[in-house]
Amino acid sequence: MPEIDAPGTMPIALDAMGGDHAPDEIVAGAVQASREHGISIVLVGAPGPLAEALSRHDATTEIPIVRAEEALAMDEGALASLRRPRSSIAVACHLVRRGDACAVVSAGSTAGIVATGKLRLRSRPGVLRPAIAVALPTRPRPTVLLDAGANAEVKPEMLVQFAHLGAAYAETALGVETPRIGLLTIGSEPEKGNRLVKRAHELLSAAPGLDFAGNVEGHDLLTQTVDVIVTDGFTGNVALKTMEGSVRYAFSELRETIKESRTARMGGLLQKRRIRELHRRLDPEVHGGAVLLGLNGTVVIAHGSSRARGISAACVLAATLAHEGVVNRVGERLSSTHRPHRLW
Numbered sequence: 001m002p003e004i005d006a007p008g009t010m011p012i013a014l015d016a017m018g019g020d021h022a023p024d025e026i027v028a029g030a031v032q033a034s035r036e037h038g039i040s041i042v043l044v045g046a047p048g049p050l051a052e053a054l055s056r057h058d059a060t061t062e063i064p065i066v067r068a069e070e071a072l073a074m075d076e077g078a079l080a081s082l083r084r085p086r087s088s089i090a091v092a093c094h095l096v097r098r099g100d101a102c103a104v105v106s107a108g109s110t111a112g113i114v115a116t117g118k119l120r121l122r123s124r125p126g127v128l129r130p131a132i133a134v135a136l137p138t139r140p141r142p143t144v145l146l147d148a149g150a151n152a153e154v155k156p157e158m159l160v161q162f163a164h165l166g167a168a169y170a171e172t173a174l175g176v177e178t179p180r181i182g183l184l185t186i187g188s189e190p191e192k193g194n195r196l197v198k199r200a201h202e203l204l205s206a207a208p209g210l211d212f213a214g215n216v217e218g219h220d221l222l223t224q225t226v227d228v229i230v231t232d233g234f235t236g237n238v239a240l241k242t243m244e245g246s247v248r249y250a251f252s253e254l255r256e257t258i259k260e261s262r263t264a265r266m267g268g269l270l271q272k273r274r275i276r277e278l279h280r281r282l283d284p285e286v287h288g289g290a291v292l293l294g295l296n297g298t299v300v301i302a303h304g305s306s307r308a309r310g311i312s313a314a315c316v317l318a319a320t321l322a323h324e325g326v327v328n329r330v331g332e333r334l335s336s337t338h339r340p341h342r343l344w
Helices: 024-037 047-055 088-098 110-121 156-173 195-206 233-259 262-270 272-282 308-324 326-337
Strands: 012-015 041-045 065-067 103-106 131-136 143-146 180-184 211-216 228-230 290-293 298-301
Touching (some): 012 088, 024 308, 110 290, 131 156, 131 233, 143 156, 156 180, 156 195, 156 290, 156 308, 180 195, 195 211, 298 308
Parallel strands (some): 012 041, 012 103
Antiparallel strands (some): 131 143
């Protein structure tokens, strides 16, 4: 990632009440991001518990707190954004909209974050639907997958816009000059897929400003065949969760295999460093979470089970995207290629 010129920049608005381990792990992650990466952060949530958590890290004077009266529960959906206008995620978004913060980070309910972000920050001009982008741990650099869950049902024109959103992310966060775009479907041939995918393939092939490489399949998710993989939110979320589950299963089986015999244990010890590095590379907490693209503000969605390390990584990602101007880059892409579409 590009270097972050953190000193003097606006802070990250961190939703301290969202996540399975809030607020303690959220606060610990904020302290880690502040001390290890020099990132300015403001915690949003209930002042009492947050002050207590900060005191345990001797950080009460380092990180300010902005009061929020309510918090969205992890099982609350999109309608909660309307029922709880003073929730911590809503206040965090308001800080960005008011210009008092440069980005939002939350490990709360994804549906709640998406709905609140759309309501409070609004979409960029011309954006049909915001999309969730995730960086897959491929080599030599990550591959961007979107949409990873914001839009279960889409139109072909939306997939073209997702390609532009993903390209803007790859350019700013990953330093890819000309991102190659792939369309996720059931076969590499242009005629493979349902009506949505076939029409999207036609539009992507003719879309200006995009380097469309054609269709990709599920087994291409981790092969770095392309830089950006585009799909609808339903398919993208299933693909992402399947990949995460497969990685957990593989490491569980590897641990059991290493325990089976003395020879296997010795081999495991000899490869300990490589195994640890592989585990680190595939650990979702290392990559900072997902990004909600297409809004008038940077929003990073950390994993709901994130501990301090994951929250710190999410703050680093948010600071990087804000510093590199991903919101403006999205606007530039859409304004230079925009032409009205007829949605079928």
